[in-house]
Amino acid sequence: xxxxxxxxxxxxxxxxxxxxxxxxxxxxxxxxxxxxxxxxxxxxxxxxxxxxxxxxxxxxxxxxxxxxxxxxxxxxxxxxxxxxxxxxxxxxxxxxxxxxxxxxxxxxxxxxxxxxxxxxxxxxxxxxxxxxxxxxxxxxxxxxxxxxxxxxxxxxxxxxxxxxxxxxxxxxxxxxxxxxxxxxxxxxxxxxxxxxxxxxxxxxxxxxxxxxxxxxxxxxxxxxxxxxxxxxxxxxxxxxxxxxxxxxxxxxxxxxxxxxxxxxxxxxxxxxxxxxxxxxxxxxxxxxxxxxxxxxxxxxxxxxxxxxxxxxxxxxxxxxxxxxxxxxxxxxxxxxxxx
Ligand code: UDP
Ligand code: MG
Numbered sequence: 001x002x003x004x005x006x007x008x009x010x011x012x013x014x015x016x017x018x019x020x021x022x023x024x025x026x027x028x029x030x031x032x033x034x035x036x037x038x039x040x041x042x043x044x045x046x047x048x049x050x051x052x053x054x055x056x057x058x059x060x061x062x063x064x065x066x067x068x069x070x071x072x073x074x075x076x077x078x079x080x081x082x083x084x085x086x087x088x089x090x091x092x093x094x095x096x097x098x099x100x101x102x103x104x105x106x107x108x109x110x111x112x113x114x115x116x117x118x119x120x121x122x123x124x125x126x127x128x129x130x131x132x133x134x135x136x137x138x139x140x141x142x143x144x145x146x147x148x149x150x151x152x153x154x155x156x157x158x159x160x161x162x163x164x165x166x167x168x169x170x171x172x173x174x175x176x177x178x179x180x181x182x183x184x185x186x187x188x189x190x191x192x193x194x195x196x197x198x199x200x201x202x203x204x205x206x207x208x209x210x211x212x213x214x215x216x217x218x219x220x221x222x223x224x225x226x227x228x229x230x231x232x233x234x235x236x237x238x239x240x241x242x243x244x245x246x247x248x249x250x251x252x253x254x255x256x257x258x259x260x261x262x263x264x265x266x267x268x269x270x271x272x273x274x275x276x277x278x279x280x281x282x283x284x285x286x287x288x289x290x291x292x293x294x295x296x297x298x299x300x301x302x303x304x305x306x307x308x309x310x311x312x313x314x315x316x317x318x319x320x321x322x323x324x325x326x327x328x329x330x331x332x333x334x335x336x337x338x339x
Contacts (some may be wrong), residue, residue, distance in 0.1 A: 062108050
């Protein structure tokens with residue numbers, strides 16, 4: 001058993017003796033249209049926070065290029081040359097938003113790390129409040145969308161329905177929170193010990209525990225460029241959220257099996273009664289064919305759901321690295337390990 005060394009143990013991520021090093025991490029995929037503006041605003045924000053003494057001068061912005069095919073990486077390299085508090089890392093190919101984010105969470109040190117999108121939809125003006133909450137002892141600070149006016153009706157409707165469905169399945173998520181959050185050193189280290197292949201960070205973080213709080217913001221429209229989350233990617237992330245955190249779909253199959261069996265028994269008894277005690281003929285082919293198709297459908301669906309869970313075991317068994325690093329700039333720390 002490993003005992004806790006009391007001299008090494010702090011009750012929070014940051015000992016409060018001096019301004020904390022708070023870093024920012026932004027996954028970027030084909031974001032050349034917006035990155036210049038984002039970097040300008042983040043640079044000004046960092047300068048202001050450092051001048052105010054809210055964060056240490058070693059704080060920096062970290063850009064993870066998720067295998068972009070446009071000029072994103074060239075832009076990050078230029079930014080890193082212009083400012084000493086900009087670092088960049090390029091993944092060997094597009095691995096998806098969650099893996100790009102994980103790459104940042106795995107390697108960036110400091111007292112706290114704030115993850116945010118590169119398209120300026122996440123309101124930067126709440127960052128000082130998030131840092132204040134951290135300085136007051138909260139080790140996880142969730143940025144939660146107050147209104148989603150900037151999103152289409154479809155996106156709003158499906159997203160809110162999804163959060164409700166997750167909650168009904170017993171998955172602990174923060175309603176209307178995506179991946180805009182601050183993590184202190186301890187939750188960050190805890191997160192690093194998770195080896196899941198298919199990440200759903202907004203489900204993993206609430207599981208970690210630690211003292212947390214919420215800061216609300218209004219989600220703006222994307223500053224420039226297009227969404228990198230088409231419906232297919234959104235559905236895949238949503239399904240990943242369900243299957244990584246809940247066995248509810250498997251239980252639904254069990255429930256469905258029980259229901260169909262009960263209905264069949266009732267139907268059988270009714271048929272027996274008709275043939276034994278009445279002179280009526282049993283109704284014809286529809287009562288045979290429709291349940292056959294229905295059952296066929298239910299069985300295929302159930303096999304599919306079970307297969308999805310099996311695929312998760314298969315992926316976990318392979319335990320392949322979740323990303324490979326191709327290049328770094330501006331002195332990105334600890335980036336020589338692929339995970
Ligand atoms: N992103 C990424 N890899 C991807 C898709 C998206 O790194 O494969 C980044 C993207 O550059 C942005 C963030 O993830 O910084 C959120 O993506 P986006 O704004 O397109 O999603 P939406 O806000 O439309 O849901
Ligand atoms: Mg966006």
